[in-house]
Amino acid sequence: MQKFMIMGGNRLQGTVRVNGSKNATLPIMAASLLQEGRCTIKGVPRLRDVAVMRDVLVYLGASVAWEKDVMHIDAGGVNCQEVSEELMRRMRASNLVLGSLVGRFRRAKISYPGGCQIGTRPMNLHLKGLQALGATITEKYGYITAQAEKLRGSEIYFDVPSVGATENLMMAAVMAEGTTVIRNAAKEPEIIDLQNFLNRMGAKIRGAGTDTIKITGVDSLHGAEHAVIPDRIEAGTHMVAAAITCGDVLITNVIPEHLEPVINKLREAGINVEVKDDRVRVWAGKRPLAVDIKTMPYPGFPTDMQPQFMALMTVAEGTSVITETIFENRFKHVMELRRMGADIRLEGQTAVVKGVPALSGAYVEATDLRAGAALVLAALAAENGTVLERVEHIDRGYERLENKYNALGARIIRVHK
Numbered sequence: 001m002q003k004f005m006i007m008g009g010n011r012l013q014g015t016v017r018v019n020g021s022k023n024a025t026l027p028i029m030a031a032s033l034l035q036e037g038r039c040t041i042k043g044v045p046r047l048r049d050v051a052v053m054r055d056v057l058v059y060l061g062a063s064v065a066w067e068k069d070v071m072h073i074d075a076g077g078v079n080c081q082e083v084s085e086e087l088m089r090r091m092r093a094s095n096l097v098l099g100s101l102v103g104r105f106r107r108a109k110i111s112y113p114g115g116c117q118i119g120t121r122p123m124n125l126h127l128k129g130l131q132a133l134g135a136t137i138t139e140k141y142g143y144i145t146a147q148a149e150k151l152r153g154s155e156i157y158f159d160v161p162s163v164g165a166t167e168n169l170m171m172a173a174v175m176a177e178g179t180t181v182i183r184n185a186a187k188e189p190e191i192i193d194l195q196n197f198l199n200r201m202g203a204k205i206r207g208a209g210t211d212t213i214k215i216t217g218v219d220s221l222h223g224a225e226h227a228v229i230p231d232r233i234e235a236g237t238h239m240v241a242a243a244i245t246c247g248d249v250l251i252t253n254v255i256p257e258h259l260e261p262v263i264n265k266l267r268e269a270g271i272n273v274e275v276k277d278d279r280v281r282v283w284a285g286k287r288p289l290a291v292d293i294k295t296m297p298y299p300g301f302p303t304d305m306q307p308q309f310m311a312l313m314t315v316a317e318g319t320s321v322i323t324e325t326i327f328e329n330r331f332k333h334v335m336e337l338r339r340m341g342a343d344i345r346l347e348g349q350t351a352v353v354k355g356v357p358a359l360s361g362a363y364v365e366a367t368d369l370r371a372g373a374a375l376v377l378a379a380l381a382a383e384n385g386t387v388l389e390r391v392e393h394i395d396r397g398y399e400r401l402e403n404k405y406n407a408l409g410a411r412i413i414r415v416h417k
């Protein structure tokens, strides 16, 4: 267990480079299992979640070499189609191998992912889609088994656009006989990145980034090389860091279109945002104005930015209404922000945040990844010091966040217990 000691009050200034996207890397790693050759993935962020996915691939029989931000995966030796409970518990997104194992071996068994800190997160859409492709699903003793004699292309409609289910189904359908159409698919940029990688491996997929994805089955796939897109949530977090500290930060390696909802909300809040090619400069000279946000599937405001944006709104001028529509339990940071002096009232899935002139440092805990990021941001802006426990949650999705912010003028010390 590690913690951060954060001394607040410094303006962040300078340049920070964004790493490759965690949520693009994880499904791409899973997709490499679909073939027997070698895949090279570039821009891989050095994160705990990525290390867990590496362990999952190795457990299944793949060889993985990971040096700096380049990962080579050789999936020729994969001889196991089961993911243990221990690995599923370490990371929910381990369920992304369900689609690729079924796609290649027509069989997969994974431990049922339980509820998590931010919500119950069911798997019904993943399973419904696999069934439509011809798989039989058995749920027993806490495990899900999907098995098929043959996979056949099918029409799949999602009641809600699930990112994970869209990705799993793309992978499962890629070598099915005939054509699969996924309707009401999730449209996140990470899904386009997965489509690009799969097509490089020889797949025939069109439509990712829209709500209809068409997959024409092919006989086999081969190894490929791919560079993952930049992490839009990391970039968004740095934008808020600049805004909340009244700083001036140039964020590089960004695809600004992926951040349109965040950029628009920051501008509405009176924050200066200048976009140029793959760079975004964010600066502010005074407290933000209160704005309302409602999380929505892409291209709406991302749920993965809701806690960080709430941190910003705690010091805004006025009252902001923040509505979470994706996950039912994603307000764990509210209690912690209140400890720092925030004025937040919860009404079901809505948080009413009355801005205060300043936060004060406190003893707080990161309950999950983005809640942890929100608390770092709040602590950067707070008067005096904050002790933030359970930093391992932050390490799941940010590569040495303290080094990045210290290079911009923050004062964060990582304490190993």
Ligand code: UD1
Pocket (backbone or CB within 6 Å): 023, 026, 093, 119, 120, 121, 122, 123, 124, 125, 126, 127, 160, 161, 162, 163, 164, 165, 186, 190, 303, 304, 325, 326, 327
């Ligand atoms: C992914 C992201 C996560 C992000 C989330 C929403 C990864 C590794 N994780 O998670 O960071 O917060 O998208 O943008 O990419 N749902 C069902 N049935 C299902 C599946 C999902 O009802 O079978 C619901 C969920 O409860 C939730 C909504 O669909 O309300 C969206 O979840 P989903 O897009 O599946 O999230 P993940 O893919 O798990």
